[in-house]
Ligand SMILES: NC(=O)C1=CN([C@@H]2O[C@H](COP(=O)(O)OP(=O)(O)OC[C@H]3O[C@@H](n4cnc5c(N)ncnc54)[C@H](O)[C@@H]3O)[C@@H](O)[C@H]2O)C=CC1
């Protein structure tokens with residue numbers, strides 16, 4: 001089974017459920033096998049970033065896997081210290097080389113670095129207009145960042161990748177993205193396991209005979225959001241993909257909407273105003 005596809009604002013399609021590959025301890029020794037396993041299970045969307053230091057391992061996995069390049073959607077991101085016009089152009093070329101690819105599917109501004117984000121966006125627009133990347137987007141952009149971007153962007157971002165879970169829902173950003181035609185993508189969808197024993201999650205999981213991890217992934221999918229759960233264990237990579245044969249009910253979604261308590265695992269993008 002393959003993930004449903006979402007059509008981005010420039011017509012290109014992305015698998016709604018992908019694999020994240022960020023290792024918190026930067027031990028990238030498991031990345032290659034994780035990506036190969038994911039492709040074997042049916043994933044067709046891989047999310048990396050220059051700062052994860054594993055683009056080379058992702059590239060090796062893509063080469064070794066028995067799946068055609070054009071079937072796989074690869075995202076990477078320009079890191080904060082590489083922002084600015086010239087630096088971002090160079091960072092894109094470095095990522096291409098590390099990934100051993102001649103194009104990237106989606107290139108994101110990783111964080112909205114003040115004083116740099118406008119020039120960084122202009123660099124991404126240049127790469128896009130030259131036809132060297134299939135789509136460009138942003139990450140960790142909240143409503144104020146998007147309102148500012150509207151004043152200078154000639155290309156509307158295809159995607160905004162943010163932390164968005166029942167515990168830290170970004171509903172106002174989601175609404176703004178919908179208004180602008182930007183697809184929302186949620187990172188850390190399983191809150192890195194921090195909420196695995198939450199009683200309401202456990203109750204919904206028991207009802208559906210699923211894990212609480214699967215319920216959180218399904219929550220993103222049922223909200224129309226692209227999502228990229230991470231694991232480097234073969235069994236978990238498979239389990240996290242086994243969410244395509246059920247849906248949450250209205251009562252489940254209502255119960256999950258009460259869980260917002262502000263818990264986040266990444267930095268707060270409000271610190272980047
Ligand atoms: N744009 C950005 O600033 C950010 C992007 N990301 C992206 O999102 C991806 C996913 O987010 P993460 O922060 O990695 O968090 P996540 O919510 O996907 O959790 C990953 C962790 O949950 C645990 N886990 C995964 N599957 C499990 C299972 N079936 N059973 C038990 N435990 C399980 C493992 O400890 C794993 O390391 C990243 O790998 C990265 O690609 C993550 C953080 C920030």
Ligand SMILES: O=CCc1c[nH]c2ccccc12
Nearest residue numbers: 022049051052110187266267
């Ligand atoms: O994108 C993922 C998480 C993240 C946020 N800040 C840093 C810094 C260095 C590596 C990864 C990350």
